[in-house]
Amino acid sequence: MTSSYLMPTLTSIPGGYAFYSAIPMPRLLASLIVPDTDIRVTFNAVHDGQYKKTEERMICVRNGALQGPAPENFYLEDQSEVWGEEPGFVEFTFESVDGSQIFETKRPLSFYSVYSAPGKKSFLTDNSYKFGSPPVIDQIAKFGRYNDSYPIVHIDRSRDIGESLILINPYRRAVVYQVVTREGRKSPRRRLDPMSARYFHFEELMSDDETNWITQIQLTANNRLLTFTVKHSIANPKIITTHEHLDPFRADPTHMPATQWLRNIIGEGYRN
Numbered sequence: 273m274t275s276s277y278l279m280p281t282l283t284s285i286p287g288g289y290a291f292y293s294a295i296p297m298p299r300l301l302a303s304l305i306v307p308d309t310d311i312r313v314t315f316n317a318v319h320d321g322q323y324k325k326t327e328e329r330m331i332c333v334r335n336g337a338l339q340g341p342a343p344e345n346f347y348l349e350d351q352s353e354v355w356g357e358e359p360g361f362v363e364f365t366f367e368s369v370d371g372s373q374i375f376e377t378k379r380p381l382s383f384y385s386v387y388s389a390p391g392k393k394s395f396l397t398d399n400s401y402k403f404g405s406p407p408v409i410d411q412i413a414k415f416g417r418y419n420d421s422y423p424i425v426h427i428d429r430s431r432d433i434g435e436s437l438i439l440i441n442p443y444r445r446a447v448v449y450q451v452v453t454r455e456g457r458k459s460p461r462r463r464l465d466p467m468s469a470r471y472f473h474f475e476e477l478m479s480d481d482e483t484n485w486i487t488q489i490q491l492t493a494n495n496r497l498l499t500f501t502v503k504h505s506i507a508n509p510k511i512i513t514t515h516e517h518l519d520p521f522r523a524d525p526t527h528m529p530a531t532q533w534l535r536n537i538i539g540e541g542y543r544n
Contacts (some may be wrong), residue, residue, distance in 0.1 A: 274305060275378040278368035281399035284438045284469060284500050285317065285360040287352030288510030289387035293364070294345045295329060296383040296480045297338060300366070305376050307336045310369040315346040318442070319360035321467040323350070329368070350389065352510065359469045361440045361498075363402065378404065387515070400498050402442055407520045410494055419521035420491040421498045425453075425474055427485045427506075435492070435505035437472040437518075439464055440498040449493035453477060457487075464497065475506065491518070 285291055295313055305421040310332055317325040329343040351360065366381070368374045380401060388394040401408075412418060425435055440448045452457040457477045464470055478485055491499060499518040505511040528536075 273377060273406070274373040275375045276371050276373055277365065277374050277378065278303070279378050279380045279404045280363050280365045281380045282361050282363050282402050282440060282442055282498055283385050283397050283399045284498075284515070285348065285351065285362055285488050286358065286387070286438060286502060286510070286512060286515070287359060288348070288350060288357065288512070289389045289392070290349050291362065291387055292345045292347040293362075293383070293385035295331070295343050296381055297331075297342065299381050299383065300331070301336065301338070301395060303331065303375050303377070303381065304333065306374050307334070308430070309333050309374045311374070312365075312367050312369050313343065314363075314365045314367075316363045316365075317348050317351075317467075318363065318467055319351070320358070320466060324355075324360065358471060359438050361442065361469050363442065364399065378398055387512070392416075393513060395512065395515050397500070398517065400517055402498070405520070406414045411520055412496070415521075418491075418493040418496045420518040421489065421521055422501055423488045425485075425487045425489055425501075427474055427478065429483045429506060432439060432506050432518070433503070434509065435501060435503050436509065437451060437470060437474075438469060438481075438500040438502060439491075440469045440500075441466060442498065443467075443495065445495065447493050447495045447497055449491060449497060450491050451477070451493070454488040471509075473509075487523040490521075509520060 292516060313329040315327045316323055325348060331343055332339040384398050386396055396483050416427045427433060427435055444466050446466055447464045448461055450461045451472055501518060502512050503514045
């Protein structure tokens with residue numbers, strides 16, 4: 273199904289790092305169904321319900337190739353001194369300038385953003401769908417709630433190994449969420465305001481005398497949140513080693529009727 277735009281994508285902006293992202297031009301050109309068009313790419317940086325920075329790149333395509341110089345990277349300096357302890361997020365949109373159908377599909381482009389800071393390890397992250405993620409649509413249709421999970425939470429206070437979630441609510445209504453561990457530990461139900469991002473530090477589920485803790489977690493919410501997990505120093509959470517997305521709990525069926533299984537076996541036999 274052709275479209276005049278690609279679904280927007282998001283990722284987080286944790287404090288302590290500069291952020292930059294390049295437009296994936298080969299993938300963008302490959303997604304087009306017309307040889308000549310003008311594309312607007314928009315970068316929005318958001319914190320606590322406010323747009324803090326907005327930039328646009330205009331891309332001119334003629335005969336299927338980029339005309340003019342390559343678009344500049346999007347860049348944002350470390351905002352932790354201005355924004356405080358809580359993270360923000362960025363949103364990318366790609367759209368036809370004149371509203372014409374130029375893309376083969378609405379499915380967003382896959383590309384990475386980079387975080388860097390002097391004296392710290394740099395790391396990458398891929399962006400997440402803001403809307404239209406097939407597993408999320410199927411999951412909420414099946415269960416009526418949003419569920420995310422992560423199987424390898426590890427906190428070791430003796431080695432300064434911490435871990436937290438970054439939760440993003442990019443929508444216009446507040447979301448109420450809760451974190452539950454495999455042992456049955458539960459966070460209080462919390463509200464995440466619209467157009468905001470927050471940390472959830474797993475350490476708050478530990479007792480004071482616990483040093484080393486390995487667990488699995490599930491996050492549930494009354495609407496979708498965009499979720500990332502960051503592994504970081506406990507003494508200084510702005511020293512991050514990894515930044516990963518979580519996995520929405522899938523609603524895929526795990527069993528099939530015997531008649532369908534038999535049809536599949538017969539079909540495979542004929543093909544072979």
